Amino acid sequence: MKKKRKGKKMLLTRIPPIPIPHLKFSPPSDRTPTLIRRRKLGAISSCLPEPEERKVHETPPVQPRARTPSHQLARWSRARALRSGRRLDRTKLTANRIPSPPSAPNPTDEGYSTDEDDGTTNGEATGPLEGKAIYMVSDGTGWTAEHSVNAALGQFEHCLIDRACSVNTHLFSGVEDTERLMEIIKQAAREGALLLYTLVDPDMAEAAKHACRLWGVPSTDILGPTTEAIAAHLGVAPSGIPRGAPGRKAPLSEEYFKRIEAIDFTIKQDDGAQPQNLSRATIVLVGVSRTGKTPLSIYLAQKGYKVANVPIVMGVDLPKKLFDIDQEKVFALTINPVVLQTIRKARAKALGFGSDVRSNYSEMDHVREELEFANKIFAQNPVWPVIEVTGKAIEETAAVVVRIYHDRKKKYFLPRISKRY
Amino acid sequence: MKKKRKGKKMLLTRIPPIPIPHLKFSPPSDRTPTLIRRRKLGAISSCLPEPEERKVHETPPVQPRARTPSHQLARWSRARALRSGRRLDRTKLTANRIPSPPSAPNPTDEGYSTDEDDGTTNGEATGPLEGKAIYMVSDGTGWTAEHSVNAALGQFEHCLIDRACSVNTHLFSGVEDTERLMEIIKQAAREGALLLYTLVDPDMAEAAKHACRLWGVPSTDILGPTTEAIAAHLGVAPSGIPRGAPGRKAPLSEEYFKRIEAIDFTIKQDDGAQPQNLSRATIVLVGVSRTGKTPLSIYLAQKGYKVANVPIVMGVDLPKKLFDIDQEKVFALTINPVVLQTIRKARAKALGFGSDVRSNYSEMDHVREELEFANKIFAQNPVWPVIEVTGKAIEETAAVVVRIYHDRKKKYFLPRISKRY
Incomplete structure (x- = not known):
């Protein structure tokens, strides 16, 4: 039987989530932790003294993307064409590409960091973002989402390499509660992002689907159809417990x-x-x-x-x-x-x-x-x-x-x- | 524009596929190559002398799984229930599990190897197979299929760990022509396997879908919906060229x-x-x-x-x-x-x-x-x-x-x- 969320939460806090020092919006030169917040980051323990807990932000009101209906229609007509297996005329598509939302995300917007890339990790999006955003949301490690999106983006190299199109991916892993999920989807709506998710908890997956529909965020369940096919094949229901959650049995x-x-x-x-x-x-x-x-x-x-x-x-x-x-x-x-x-x-x-x-x-x-x-x-x-x-x-x-x-x-x-x- | 298959094949043979020595159905003690066949295994060159080429087998006739309609119905009812987000009663499911096809695969069947595992790779299926078969088919490396199926199987650990159910996965990677694809699907039909695929070539994906429907093989396109969602988001058609194919641009x-x-x-x-x-x-x-x-x-x-x-x-x-x-x-x-x-x-x-x-x-x-x-x-x-x-x-x-x-x-x-x- 599927565990109830409440029970799961209790399990999740078996090892009490102890806060992690967290810098937030401080200039890069300032290395002193100024704000500390309590967040679940898997089963982490720390030797820090008990910090002050503070709610860092209020959820800003949703501002759905300003997009004309014709754009939206054109977009879904293309999506349907792709789904039906009809071939797309790429030159037409390129000419017809949906323009970026009129107002590019403001670098001083809460959602963005303005600090410079220190060059330690490659290909990482920094500063004000250009191009299309893809949000990847997972209640587990997020590696399946990352792997799949990376593989799928390989199908757009012809466009990515010459910078005719550019993509910023954002991985949100370990998203274990609906509240955080909703914040992410709202932000996706603001940024005009595509949301791709691997949420094994059926309630979370359902919530994501509904919220995306409500706020006009195009979305796809990456692993759901595969899991469903296996469930039907084995005649066994999936556990619905994300990887890394204590309810999950140890790896083989x-x-x-x-x-x-x-x-x-x-x-x-x-x-x-x-x-x-x-x-x-x-x-x-x-x-x-x-x-x-x-x-x-x-x-x-x-x-x-x-x-x-x-x-x-x-x-x-x-x-x-x-x-x-x-x-x-x-x-x-x-x-x-x-x-x-x-x-x-x-x-x-x-x-x-x-x-x-x-x-x-x-x-x-x-x-x-x-x-x-x-x-x-x-x-x-x-x-x-x-x-x-x-x-x-x-x-x-x-x-x-x-x-x-x-x-x-x-x-x-x-x-x-x-x-x- | 999408390349035509003919042009692609020519590109694929730019580096001529030179044969690989290949043992086939010889007893484990016999290490002398007895049959050599010409196969595409990516861009491989070998220093072997030109070997004798021989067609190794004829495609056996398709024997669709003997399954009563009620089983099939029960199966798809479950699949629909899963898709609709309805919760499944696992105990009921377990009791109701579809039995294995009456005749277990014959170990002397052409499709199986009877040699013993030498213990060098772990978890590898050997000898006569028990449990449900999952076929993974890819026209690229196959790693996305493997990664996704592995992640999805994590959702069935409760059943796999205690051996209440057992699964054999079979990865067929670099499947670049429809002929080989059809052989694999026919074999999947014989074994009562589920077929999960990542075929970026739209013709191949379409062929897989149709053949699976025709031969009653349950199937799911692993990466297709994600690629389609990205295509719609970017307004750009996917290239349809698998990873590793010469038409594909080099990795970033x-x-x-x-x-x-x-x-x-x-x-x-x-x-x-x-x-x-x-x-x-x-x-x-x-x-x-x-x-x-x-x-x-x-x-x-x-x-x-x-x-x-x-x-x-x-x-x-x-x-x-x-x-x-x-x-x-x-x-x-x-x-x-x-x-x-x-x-x-x-x-x-x-x-x-x-x-x-x-x-x-x-x-x-x-x-x-x-x-x-x-x-x-x-x-x-x-x-x-x-x-x-x-x-x-x-x-x-x-x-x-x-x-x-x-x-x-x-x-x-x-x-x-x-x-x-």
């Missing part, structure tokens, strides 16, 4: 620990370390410097694979052990020499190489020679699949590696990656 | 390189290494051994944060540098002593600790003392948020850290994590 612990073990192993085996352990790896990657062995290893480790990577350096013999292990788990990475040179130049600059011994690291002749040296090794080891990484994101190369790995291991009639839950 | 390179840099940095800073670099970190984690600092660091690094982690060991002073850096980026991890002891015992066993000097590592008195030692340090540094990791998955702790980090940095009226695309 065996898999969890194996994953941590894989990460520990992979870090220790990075960059050719401890070749004696190569036999314990699930996947072994070989390639010259800057073919992305390390990030690929880490990505695969997160998926539970124990990965070792072995660098190919011209004139240096590969560890003998590499040829003693099961050759079917070795994957070779290759890359276009021009692209590799560009990456290496950037790398050399970052590391501050000058005219020292490693200066040939990014020289074209050296790059070509090293890749040829690697290709010769690959030719001598025909069992190793040679994977072209040029222009591929880590995720894409990882998909290829995992696909070959499972194809070889499982020999399915229809190649697949299977998992038991 | 600045962000891409920053992410790789973050991973490189994080690996180098693991376990208290190079404290002189702490000032360059975006986030610094402190905690005793086995509070999950390393996997958490790696998870955050994948999201573009440069993370350093510093272990707390009883009687060992923390590096002075830790107190010189911006204290707002330091996060303390704490854990329940009983849980920590269990984790450490497993760890000690895995590492083969006997009665040596580190034998007190997992002793309860030592565990408690070390946690108290850590808590004293945390009390002396009240700016550090103390995050309880007991029973939390890495993703959950990461969500808490990132939320606090962004709240402190941005001081938004409604706390959020913003990003510009």
Whole structure:
């Protein structure tokens, strides 16, 4: 049976939410906490003395977006066209693009921070925002919403890359009560944002849907249809308890620990370390410097694979052990020499190489020679699949590696990656 | 304008797909490739000699699931109830659960591998399959489908953990042509599987939808509604080009390189290494051994944060540098002593600790003392948020850290994590 919200709240406060120091609207130079407020941020405990509690703001009145009915109609006609599978004429769409709301969000508006980006995180929206806003709301970690929106935005790269359109995403995670949810939806209405949500609590999902309809906020439930389909398939109702909520059972612990073990192993085996352990790896990657062995290893480790990577350096013999292990788990990475040179130049600059011994690291002749040296090794080891990484994101190369790995291991009639839950 | 499929196929074969050695249905002891077939596995090149090409199988005739109409009705009534937001009586559902198809899949069936799991990957379905099948089909990497299904399955933990229901997921990624798609859907019909797809090519998505309807396979488009909502919001049609396809533009390179840099940095800073670099970190984690600092660091690094982690060991002073850096980026991890002891015992066993000097590592008195030692340090540094990791998955702790980090940095009226695309 679904737990009642009241019961859930009690569970949520099993570990009492102790306040977190919180800066608010103070200029960036001022680092002294001025306002402290009590907020739920998961199960956090702090050694702070009991602070003064204060309600920081009043919910401002809703100001629905000023948008002419014709715009709204045009918008939903497009949405319907897309849903029905009809193809859209992109040039027409671009010409016909809905203009930004007449008044761009005011940088001094409460909803925005005016402090400068300190450059520590990339791609983060700062200062006054331009472009379309996408709100992502989750009563859990928010990672599914982020992952899905990121993947969906990949479908608009043609427009995003040349800045013909620009998007600001805003992730609101751990939204556990309707009050906060309503504040977010009101703000979405003010900003003319699209609201995409993963709310596993059916009351919250329903509340979001109704509020969005009421305040004219276009919205979509990201995970709902998938969860419903699985519920119908299994004949079991979903728990409705978000990830991280105390009512939720612990993650499948065996898999969890194996994953941590894989990460520990992979870090220790990075960059050719401890070749004696190569036999314990699930996947072994070989390639010259800057073919992305390390990030690929880490990505695969997160998926539970124990990965070792072995660098190919011209004139240096590969560890003998590499040829003693099961050759079917070795994957070779290759890359276009021009692209590799560009990456290496950037790398050399970052590391501050000058005219020292490693200066040939990014020289074209050296790059070509090293890749040829690697290709010769690959030719001598025909069992190793040679994977072209040029222009591929880590995720894409990882998909290829995992696909070959499972194809070889499982020999399915229809190649697949299977998992038991 | 959307590219025509023919043009796309040509692009896909720009790098000619060279065959991969492929074992098929040979006994596990037999490691010699017996059948080789030509398949598209992304842009792979191999140094193999040109192999013999052979069509491996004929598509068997479709055998739609034998299911009584009442079952089908009951199923969709439940689906409708779920969709309408009506609450389901779980006990009733469990009692009423649709039985597995009368004939369990035959282990000698072409669709299944009978070889034993070698234990290298966890949770992987092997041998004859029991439980419900979920097919995930993607024309890209398949990670969005995997992530979403994994998140959705989290809603059925109450049933999965005690094995009241069990699920086998099968990921078919890089499905780029309708022929292969149809084979998969036919197989899904045979297995009585649910089909969840992320097909960005509208023709493929349409074909999947129609075939599923025709062959009675329940199906849901995972990412379609999100992409459509964004398309309507931006007034721009999606490209319809899957990730990894050559027609797709390269990933946003600045962000891409920053992410790789973050991973490189994080690996180098693991376990208290190079404290002189702490000032360059975006986030610094402190905690005793086995509070999950390393996997958490790696998870955050994948999201573009440069993370350093510093272990707390009883009687060992923390590096002075830790107190010189911006204290707002330091996060303390704490854990329940009983849980920590269990984790450490497993760890000690895995590492083969006997009665040596580190034998007190997992002793309860030592565990408690070390946690108290850590808590004293945390009390002396009240700016550090103390995050309880007991029973939390890495993703959950990461969500808490990132939320606090962004709240402190941005001081938004409604706390959020913003990003510009």
